Amino acid sequence: MTTIGSPARVGAHDAIGPAVALAPIGLVVGALSAEVMASGAAWLTGPLLVSGAAQLALVALTTSGASAVAILVTIVLLTSRCAVYGAALSTRFEAQPRWFRWLGAYVLIDQIYVLVDSRLDELPDARSFRQYYLAGIAPMYGTWLVATAVGVLAGQTIPDEWRLELAFVVLVAVLLRGALVSRSAWIGAIVAGITTLLVGPLVGGAALLIGIGSGLVARRLA
């Protein structure tokens, strides 16, 4: 087993790419949020929800006139994938102090799950896992708060045709390339992607969860 000499340093280094990708997305989310809320409230939805997808859903559904129940259900379904991440990492939290369990749960987002999962074998004990996790999430969380603030304040100057959300696509493509190490991984990823695309128009916020579930089943059968 290979271990990391300095988990905090490696975590901070690994987080640079995801943090850079979060910046343009945070700009867009901040700008859109400011269109339906006062500036302070728009920014506060970031630390409240800690989910760009949930923030975007909140704005989009509010704009479209959806009911409060529909908006809440959509947000919960969208973020339900985080429960899957928690389940996948649960054994790594058993030896952690209470404060870190809550903090780790609060910031359990797609990017930190992917980073931590890719390094699990190199983080053998609770302390190294915690150091890597905290050092990895800090730049991402900080970038998000700053980028959404800038978006809230200066978002009107961002042209609509700038598809800044595609920065996340670039990030996922890079991470996916490193994760496709076996035939079953390929099959799982392809099935998850196609399923998410196909069921998205039908089930909205539940698409990601259904996509991940079908991908896991396909990977097991492969």
Next chain:
Amino acid sequence: MSPFALALIAAPLILALRAAFVVWPERIRVPDRFRGDLEGARPVVLGALGASAVAGSGGIDVLAVILVAFAVVAAKWWSMSTVVVAGCVLIAGAAAVGL
């Protein structure tokens, strides 16, 4: 109800979802028969996230395909952060030329 009030209501629901297996891993346990499926789920999660991101950014088009191809090829030689920065430059360039 205002969007901010909805965010206030949603926040504890989201935290509960995230905390279920993380804060009480001794009480809320993943059945052993599913544990193997969850471990190493990264490629599956990324496949779903990638598809969702492409759909949410306006769908599969020339720019999305170019960016994915660029990222996959560039990742052979460059670090993740370099590829992401270069991708952002490509996005800005595409917007500038109206692609």
